[in-house]
Amino acid sequence: MQxxxxxxxxxxxxxxxxxxxxIVDRRIKVMEVCxxxxxxxxxxxxxxxxxxxxxxxxxxxxxxxxxxxAEIDAAVSLARMxxxxxxxxxxxxxxxxxxxSLLEERSRGMDVRVVTSADQxxxxxxxxxxxxxxxxxxxxxxxAPATASVILDARSEGLENFLVLDLHKSVPxxxxxxxxxxxxxxxAFLLPGHVSVITGLTPYRFLPEEHGIACAVAGFEAEEIMIxxxxxxxxxxxxxxxxxSLYSRAVRPEGNPAARAVIEKVFTYADAPWRGLGIxxxxxxxxxxxxxxxxxxxxxxxxxxxxxPPEGCLCGEVLRGLIEPPSCPLFGCECTPNHPVxxxxxxTEGSCAAFLKFHQGGDNPWED
Amino acid sequence: xxxxxxxxxxxxxLTEELISLILDRFRKTPLADREDCALLPGGLxxxxxxxxxxxxxxxxxxxxxLSVCGSANDLAVRGARxxxxxxxxxxxxxxPLEDLLVYxxxxxxxxxxxxxxxxxxxxxxxxxxxxxxxxxxTCAIGKIEREPVLGVDNLKHGDSILVTCPPGMHGAAIAxxxxxxxxxxxxxxxxxxxxxxxxxxxLKGLRCMRDCTRGGLGTVLCEWAEASGLGIEIEEEKVPxxxxxxxxxxxxxxxxxxxxxxxxxxVAVSAEDxxxxxxxxxxxxxxxxxxxxxxxxxxxxxxxxIHTISGGTRLVDKPVGxxxxxxx
Numbered sequence: 001m002q003x004x005x006x007x008x009x010x011x012x013x014x015x016x017x018x019x020x021x022x023i024v025d026r027r028i029k030v031m032e033v034c035x036x037x038x039x040x041x042x043x044x045x046x047x048x049x050x051x052x053x054x055x056x057x058x059x060x061x062x063x064x065x066x067x068x069x070a071e072i073d074a075a076v077s078l079a080r081m082x083x084x085x086x087x088x089x090x091x092x093x094x095x096x097x098x099x100x101s102l103l104e105e106r107s108r109g110m111d112v113r114v115v116t117s118a119d120q121x122x123x124x125x126x127x128x129x130x131x132x133x134x135x136x137x138x139x140x141x142x143x144a145p146a147t148a149s150v151i152l153d154a155r156s157e158g159l160e161n162f163l164v165l166d167l168h169k170s171v172p173x174x175x176x177x178x179x180x181x182x183x184x185x186x187x188a189f190l191l192p193g194h195v196s197v198i199t200g201l202t203p204y205r206f207l208p209e210e211h212g213i214a215c216a217v218a219g220f221e222a223e224e225i226m227i228x229x230x231x232x233x234x235x236x237x238x239x240x241x242x243x244x245s246l247y248s249r250a251v252r253p254e255g256n257p258a259a260r261a262v263i264e265k266v267f268t269y270a271d272a273p274w275r276g277l278g279i280x281x282x283x284x285x286x287x288x289x290x291x292x293x294x295x296x297x298x299x300x301x302x303x304x305x306x307x308x309p310p311e312g313c314l315c316g317e318v319l320r321g322l323i324e325p326p327s328c329p330l331f332g333c334e335c336t337p338n339h340p341v342x343x344x345x346x347x348t349e350g351s352c353a354a355f356l357k358f359h360q361g362g363d364n365p366w367e368d
Numbered sequence: 369x370x371x372x373x374x375x376x377x378x379x380x381x382l383t384e385e386l387i388s389l390i391l392d393r394f395r396k397t398p399l400a401d402r403e404d405c406a407l408l409p410g411g412l413x414x415x416x417x418x419x420x421x422x423x424x425x426x427x428x429x430x431x432x433x434l435s436v437c438g439s440a441n442d443l444a445v446r447g448a449r450x451x452x453x454x455x456x457x458x459x460x461x462x463x464p465l466e467d468l469l470v471y472x473x474x475x476x477x478x479x480x481x482x483x484x485x486x487x488x489x490x491x492x493x494x495x496x497x498x499x500x501x502x503x504x505x506t507c508a509i510g511k512i513e514r515e516p517v518l519g520v521d522n523l524k525h526g527d528s529i530l531v532t533c534p535p536g537m538h539g540a541a542i543a544x545x546x547x548x549x550x551x552x553x554x555x556x557x558x559x560x561x562x563x564x565x566x567x568x569x570x571l572k573g574l575r576c577m578r579d580c581t582r583g584g585l586g587t588v589l590c591e592w593a594e595a596s597g598l599g600i601e602i603e604e605e606k607v608p609x610x611x612x613x614x615x616x617x618x619x620x621x622x623x624x625x626x627x628x629x630x631x632x633x634x635v636a637v638s639a640e641d642x643x644x645x646x647x648x649x650x651x652x653x654x655x656x657x658x659x660x661x662x663x664x665x666x667x668x669x670x671x672x673x674i675h676t677i678s679g680g681t682r683l684v685d686k687p688v689g690x691x692x693x694x695x696x
Contacts (some may be wrong), residue, residue, distance in 0.1 A: 010605075010679040015681075043623070045680025093429045107371040116547050116620070222678035337379055337688035348621065 011206035011224060016226040017049040023233045029055045029185060030232055031178070031321050032063040034192030035062030035349025036220055044222040044357040057321030058351035061192055062126055063139040064091045065319060065343045065350045068273040069186060071341075072097040072166050075136045076164060077302060079112050080139050084300075086112045087121035087126065088136040091347040098307050098342060102136075118146040122153060124227055126161035129245040134296045136164045141198040144261040144285050148266035151287070151294050162182065163296040166287050169272055171195045172203040173283035173322040177274075178209040184320050187212035188232035191223070193247045198263075200255025201243045221249040241358065275309065275343060276316025315342035325352040332356055378582065381688050383657030403519055404442040404578060407512065413448035416507040417438050417590035422694040424471065425503060427541045429630070432471030436478040437560050437630055438581065438696060439508035445568050445577035445633055447514030451484055455489040456505035458521035461496040468502065476503075484508070514569045522575035523596040526616040526665040528642035530635040532564065532655045533557055533608060535585040536627025540613030543620055543627075544694045557654070559631030568645050568692055573638025580632045581696060586625035587686045588634045590674045600672045601658055602662030602684070625674075626687040628695050636664065 034037055038058045041047060050056060060066045069346035076097040079086045086102060092112060093102045106112040111131070115121050117134055126132035137147040147164060152164045171192060178184050191204060196217045207213045214235035218228025224246065231244050245251050263285065272284025287295040296302060309316065313335070314328040325331050325344065335341040337353055372511055375382040377607060386441045405415035419435040429437075440450040455475070459468060479486060516522070537557040544551050585607075593600045617624045631654050637645045642660050649655035672684040 013678045013680075029387070044679060045674070045682035048680045048682075065600045088513060103373055103375075107373050114468040138554075144462070151579045176461070222676070222680070260489075293594055338385070 005321050013049065013222055013226055016223065016230055020054065020230055020233055021051045023230065023237050024051045024054050025055045025237065027055065027188040028233065029192055029321070030188040031059040031186050032190040033059040033061040033175065034195065035065070035347065036181050037192070037218070037225060038062070038354055039191060039349050040220045040222070040350055041225060042354045044225075046222060046225060047225070050229070055322070056229075058191075058318070058354075059178065059318045060266070060274060061140075061171070062344070062347050062348035062349040062351075063169070064095060065315065066169065066174075066274045066277070067092070067138055067167055067343060068275050069094070069098060069309055070273065070304050071154060073099070074302045074304055074306060075101055075165055075264070076102060076105060077146045078134050078296065078300065079110045081300065083131055084242055085124060085131045086110070086136060087115045087124055087133055088112065089116070089125060089138065090114045090219070092115070092136055094340065095346045096310075096345050114242065115230060117149040117188060117348070118143070122150045123157055125154070126157075126165065129161055132161045132163060134165055136165050138167045140171050140192075140195050141263070142194045144267065145198065145210070146260045148262045151260070151266050151291055154294060155291065162294065163299055164287065165296040165302075166285065168269075168285035170269070170283050170285060171272065172199065173280050174274060174277060174346050175204070175207060177277055177280050179207055180319060181320065183322060186213055186321070188216070190228050190232060191217040191243070192214055193217060193219050193250060196245070196247070196251045196255065198256045200251070201245055201253050202245045208243060212241060214241050215243040217243070217245045217247050217251055219250065241307045269320050273316055277318040280348060285291070299344070305322070310341045313342040315344045316350070318344050325355040328352070369373055373549060374503035375688070378687070381686055383582075385432050390485055403446060405446050405448065407446070407517065409439050411442050411512045412444055412660070413512055414511045414545035415442040415503065415508065416517060417442065417694060419504040419506070420500075420694050421542065422466070422500065423545050426468075426545045426556055427554055428538075429558035430471055430474055431502060432473065432475035433478055434485070434558055435504040435506045435694060436475045437558055439506040440478070440484065441484060441561045441631070441633075443508050443510035444560070445518070447518045447580050448510035448512045449566070450508050450510045450562055451482050452487045452509040452587050453479060453484050454507040454657060455486055457489070457491040457494050458499050459502050460499045460505040460609060461493055463501055471504075475545070477633040478560055484553065484562055488527055489605050513566075514574070518574065518576045520592050522597045523592060523636055523664055524575070525637070525664055525666045526639050527636050528639050528660050528663065529573055529600060529602060529662040530637060530642065530645060530649070530658060531580070531585060531607065531657045531661050532561075532635065532649055533629065533631065533634045534610035534613065534657060535580055535607065535632055536624040537610050537613045537632070537658070538620075538630040539584065539622070539627030539695055540616040540624075543622065544616050549616060549619065551612045551616055554616065557629050557631040559635055560653045561631060561654070562651060564655050565633060565635075565647045567652070568635070569639075571641045571648075572643055573641030573642065574645070575636040577633050577635045580629045580634055582628050583630055584617065584624070584626040585632070585634055586623065586672070586684045589684060589687045592636065593670050596664075597669050598671070599665045601665055601668075601673070602674050604676045605660045606659055606672050608659055620652070621685070625684060630696065639656075639663070
């Protein structure tokens with residue numbers, strides 16, 4: 001469709017913003033679950049277009065942010081081992097463990113490579129047979145199928161120098177924990193677009209049905225996010241709660257069964273630690289016994305011992321939407337993107353980093 | 369103090385910290401004014417830059433072309449005509465001589481196009497593994513052809529901010545090459561700026577120019593706002609768009625405002641002369657998409673804001689640490 005002067009994105013979004021103003025007639029709290037939503041909302045400046053009574057909080061949808069301190073320590077200790085090449089997604093490299101980060105290990109001469117896909121990690125293993133390549137596999141239902149599929153490839157190729165530090169997590173159990181938390185008190189979830197491409201809508205039905213929480217799956221363009229928020233506000237107002245999909249160009253109600261089948265084949269569920277949320281039952285995708293030869297934890301005997309989070313760090317409260325990042329005493333002073341203390345400041349999708357980057361820490365200086 | 373990280377070389381906040389630490393050791397040399405090049409007595413300007421780009425060849429250029437454009441552009445944006453070049457070559461043992469000569473040929477083509485004379489140089493070959501293929505360093509010397517001298521101190525409330533081409537094209541081309549993305553129509557903007565910006569020097573209202581290399585347009589604007597104590601507001605809608613590089617940014621999660629260009633300048637000019645400047649820039653092939661993207665304001669001192677296509681507003685900040693190492 002051609003953009004005529006009366007039909008620009010800006011005008012359409014202004015219209016949606018006015019509609020939200022009309023519908024939201026009491027204070028409502030909406031959590032955007034996905035880190036990509038968080039960044040898109042900040043980058044587009046959408047917060048400046050929302051009614052004051054709509055409180056938008058960022059949830060646990062950034063894979064880096066929810067990775068537990070012990071898991072990061074495990075990745076760092078891997079990097080220090082003789083003969084190991086660590087393959088990691090870019091954001092993980094800066095996350096401080098209890099001691100150092102992967103980035104610091106790399107500057108000390110350890111072999112840490114940034115990859116953009118699980119496949120690249122597998123290629124590394126194919127091309128340097130004299131080293132063992134360990135993929136630090138983080139992420140939710142979006143990245144788990146790719147990890148599963150390289151494990152299957154590695155097995156069929158008989159690759160013995162490829163391992164996975166499997167830190168994959170599942171989103172719906174985390175939402176259950178948040179929905180049941182009496183402190184969090186959410187009216188609605190803006191559900192993640194990419195995760196839902198895989199999961200479909202069924203795994204979220206319990207949210208409206210058992211917890212009375214409105215739900216909308218939205219895409220990542222500014223208009224799509226505004227439409228998603230409008231849908232949640234409408235559900236809250238009318239009381240007709242459901243899991244609405246407004247991202248039908250990508251999300252089918254049944255999700256992607258083929259991707260789920262690959263996940264099922266390689267992983268099974270186990271309780272897993274989430275930063276700030278604690279141990280969540282059946283929320284971790286762990287490598288099945290059948291594929292144990294690719295499991296770095298088992299093969300290299302890496303301990304995952306519980307470590308307390310850095311002192312004063314309130315990433316946990318931020319991830320549950322209990323506080324906004326500037327309310328953390330470390331925010332912007334001890335904890336900055338150059339010298340991050342907690343993971344929400346590290347990842348570009350982390351809400352602390354986004355707050356600092358786009359709002360300079362406090363309120364948006366351009367909001368009147 | 370710990371070891372240096374890649375982020376210290378990425379052109380953002382960490383680089384700034386590093387430069388401060390180095391300058392602290394040179395307290396007796398007040399010449400460094402933190403513009404793209406230094407002004408010397410006698411109306412001369414000088415700059416130096418190291419080139420470590422990987423891969424050595426990319427869509428739209430190679431390390432040879434880049435090594436001349438990069439340094440010559442640092443002079444050009446200060447209103448200095450590039451005249452002389454010194455070239456340092458560090459090559460890894462085993463690097464094909466034939467390839468070296470190809471890169472030297474493309475460097476010399478750019479020199480010839482601007483009548484820059486190569487006047488001195490140095491070459492070193494280091495044992496295999498002690499450098500990655502080829503590193504070049506160029507030092508360019510030029511003659512200031514603009515009075516009063518251009519610089520951020522000239523910025524005033526109400527001035528217009530222009531950009532000469534879509535931001536981030538070089539960074540996107542390198543990122544795509546590095547990550548094996550094939551994007552139709554994607555190319556670095558690597559080009560000499562002097563032939564284009566020379567034509568706007570006579571404009572009385574011209575305040576300052578910067579080439580938007582590491583850290584991108586966003587970083588240049590932030591540095592202008594911080595150095596001048598003024599605010600800058602830009603309109604996303606008016607920023608020229610290069611769809612191939614935008615698609616690379618979207619895929620890899622990069623902000624195009626933080627991606628490097630190598631033939632892209634930000635230009636600040638009085639509101640009266642802004643349209644004239646755009647018209648002049650557009651006459652040159654590198655400036656065909658030049659446009660006025662924003663203005664300098666007294667509101668929001670030291671901050672840069674962008675009014676987004678969606679109608680929202682947000683801050684523009686400098687990137688922190690490593691976006692993508694070895695882009696130039």
